[in-house]
Amino acid sequence: MKLSPHTNPPEPDNLLIRLHNQTGAAVDVTGSRAYRGSRWHCHGCGERSDMPVLDSLTFTRRKANDHAGACRASYYRLG
Numbered sequence: 001m002k003l004s005p006h007t008n009p010p011e012p013d014n015l016l017i018r019l020h021n022q023t024g025a026a027v028d029v030t031g032s033r034a035y036r037g038s039r040w041h042c043h044g045c046g047e048r049s050d051m052p053v054l055d056s057l058t059f060t061r062r063k064a065n066d067h068a069g070a071c072r073a074s075y076y077r078l079g
Contacts, residue, residue, distance in 0.1 A: 009043055019064055023074035029064050033057050040064035045073035
């Protein structure tokens with residue numbers, strides 16, 4: 001299966017964790033380890049944690065992992 005180049009972008013400077021969904025698309029947890037300092041974004045389907053609310057790393061990691069385990073998207077388009 002050929003994946004879109006958008007599924008695994010370069011790692012951002014504030015990357016804490018990179019997970020992969022069922023098709024190999026990156027699900028990135030970014031931010032800081034501080035309380036209420038992280039968020040997640042799926043590069044397969046485009047879904048992300050609620051903005052502008054930032055969550056603790058433990059909560060964010062759990063939500064990102066749950067999403068990665070269920071998501072089967074490997075490409076999305078904006079606009």
